Amino acid sequence: MITFRFLITLSLPFLFFSFIVSGYSWNKVQNWCNQTPNPEPCNYLLTNNPSYQHNLIKNKADFYKLSLQLAQERALKGHANTLSLGPKCNNNPRVKSAWADCVELYEQTIIQLNKTLDPNTKCSQVDTQTWLSTALTNLETCKAGFYELGVENYVLPLMSNNVTKLLSNTLALNKVPYQQQPSYNQDGSFPTWVKPGDRKLLQTSSAPASKANVVVAKDGSGKYTSLSAAINAAPKKGSGRYVIYVKAGVYNEQVEIKAKNIMLVGDGIGKTIITGSKSVGGGTTTFRSATVGKSKSCFI
Secondary structure (H helix, E strand, O other): HHHHHHHHHHHHHHHHHHHHHHHHHHHHHHHOOOOOOHHHHHHHEEEEEEEEOOOOOOOOOHHHHHHHHHHHHHHHHHHHHHHOOOHHHHHOHHHHHHHHHHHHHHHHHHHHHHHOOOOOOOOOOHHHHHHHHHHHHHHHHHHHHHHHOOOOOOOHHOOOOHHHHHHHHHHHHHHHOOOOOOOOOOOOOEEOOOOHHHHHHHOOOHHHHHOOOOEOOOOOOEOOHHHHHHHHOOOOOOOOOEEEEEEEEEEEOEEEEEOOOOEOOOOOOOOOOEEEEOHHHHHHOHHOOOOOEEOOOOOO
C-alpha cells in the first residue's frame, strides 16, 4: 500500500503539469490566431496538427513563420489533391482546361512560398508581400477558371481547402505600408530593376540579329519560322540572357514562355506582330488566353 501511494503521488503532479503546458500552448495559439483575418482555420490546423502542437510561439516573428509553414503544407496537399482529380475531368474538355490551370497555378504558388521561406533568399518585406500576393492571386485565378467556363459544379467543390485563407493571414501579418518606390534610374533611361548587362544589350547600336542567340523569320531566313518553336528550344537553365530576334511579320500563335532570362527583340511597332484569338467564349480560360504568357522570371 505504501508503494502504491508513492506512485500516485509522483504521477499526479506530472499529469497536472502536462495539462497546464498543453493548455497554455493552446491558449497562446488561439490568442495569436485571433489577430488574423481568418482565425478559424488557423486555430483548428495549429491545434490539431501534431507537428505544430507543441511549438511554443514567443513573438510575432515566430507566429508569422509558423503561419507561412502552415500555408506551404496546405498548398502542397492542395496540389496533390488537385492532381488526383485529373481522371474525373477527362470527359469534359472545359473541366479539364480549368483543372489543368489549377495544377500549374498551385505549382506557382508553392514556388512563391518556397522563396519566401528560403533563408538563403535575399528579399525585403516588400518582396515577400509581392510573392504572397502572387500566391494568393494564383489560387483565385484557379477558381475563376471554373466559373468562366461554367463548370464550377464539377470538381471545384472537391478542391475546396483553406489555403487562400491561410495566405490572407500571412499577408496581414507581413503588412507592408505602401511607399512610393523609385521606378527609374537617376538618368531616367531604364527601370531600376534592369541589370547593367541588360542595359548594355538594349543600348547596342548594332542590328538586333548580331546579338541574338536565334533568329525567327516568317520567310525562312532564320533558324525558326515560328516564335513558339524558338522559345521551346531555349535552354531551361542558365544565368545568361537568351535573346530571340523576331523579324518583321505577323505571327499568329499563342506563345508561352517557360524558360528564364528570355529577351524578345522585334523590328518595331507595326512590323513584328504577335497575335492570337483565344477567349473564354471560345472555351479558353482567361489565364490561357494571353497571346504571350510567361511563367518564369527575368523576361524582357
